Amino acid sequence: MRTRTPDGVVHDYDDPRLLRERGLRASLEQTGPEVTPDVVAGLADRDARALSAGRSPRLPTFGASAVLFALAEMAGSGTPGTLLAAEQATMTMAAVGEDTTGRATVRRVEPEARPVPATRTTPGLPIPISLAAYDRAFEPKVRWEAARCGGCGTLAYPPRHRCRGCGAEAGWGTSPLPRRAEVYTCVTVHVPVPGMASPYDLALVQLADTDVRVLVRTTAAAPGDIGIGRTGRMTLRRVAVRSGVPDYGYAFWPDTEGGAAPGPDTVKEAAR
Numbered sequence: 245m246r247t248r249t250p251d252g253v254v255h256d257y258d259d260p261r262l263l264r265e266r267g268l269r270a271s272l273e274q275t276g277p278e279v280t281p282d283v284v285a286g287l288a289d290r291d292a293r294a295l296s297a298g299r300s301p302r303l304p305t306f307g308a309s310a311v312l313f314a315l316a317e318m319a320g321s322g323t324p325g326t327l328l329a330a331e332q333a334t335m336t337m338a339a340v341g342e343d344t345t346g347r348a349t350v351r352r353v354e355p356e357a358r359p360v361p362a363t364r365t366t367p368g369l370p371i372p373i374s375l376a377a378y379d380r381a382f383e384p385k386v387r388w389e390a391a392r393c394g395g396c397g398t399l400a401y402p403p404r405h406r407c408r409g410c411g412a413e414a415g416w417g418t419s420p421l422p423r424r425a426e427v428y429t430c431v432t433v434h435v436p437v438p439g440m441a442s443p444y445d446l447a448l449v450q451l452a453d454t455d456v457r458v459l460v461r462t463t464a465a466a467p468g469d470i471g472i473g474r475t476g477r478m479t480l481r482r483v484a485v486r487s488g489v490p491d492y493g494y495a496f497w498p499d500t501e502g503g504a505a506p507g508p509d510t511v512k513e514a515a516r
Contacts, residue, residue: 281337282325283318285310295328308490315340361466363441370439373486385493388478390456392419401456424452425496427474432467440484443467447496449478463495475499 284292284300286307292300303313311329318325318340329336384390384403391403394415398407401421406413430447445462447470461483462470476498484491 281328285314286330366436368438425449
């Protein structure tokens, strides 16, 4: 449990037993008694081995990058199985199959180094996080998907429960959003806000082959370098840290004069 006093002082009250028994184990039981993960990421080594019947390897971290280390461990040892990623009582499981080709593709993004833009900050308490809004928007932001009306096919981002095309209030599905985008309009924000360095760019981008427009931050470009009509690619970034909670979302990475912004179809590839 985390509490915050009016002057911003944070107090954490940890109860490892409660988290383990009422959080981790209860969530794992809901996946089915027949499921025992082979590798667990996101937990301390003792808890990871307890949930995996002692099979989970020791990972160098149990932070946000633990899943990547777990996948690397499974790929390096050639061991297929079930990978469990845990974050408090939230769990995600994936079946990792055996690679029959014997080859792994390594993708590298190596943009040229550039000077760090000059920024300024202002003192004061940062904007507090709304955990309800954070939870409500998390999956659409990170999955980069919109709601699709089952009646007329209209896309809605952020997802909503009433179609602006036909007015339907049921029959919604989901649809992945394209990563390519073009700047519809943009602005450079110079007014400093506590907890955020300025200046920075905000852009309203039109996603390729859709009528969806999204308001996003920009990345890999100096403030003021983005203009209307600039094309680029949406890429996952940490956009803010609020109340100690990292907030992830997609940012606009503009194309350069030498070509398109880095992505799975443009980066260098090498077989290993």
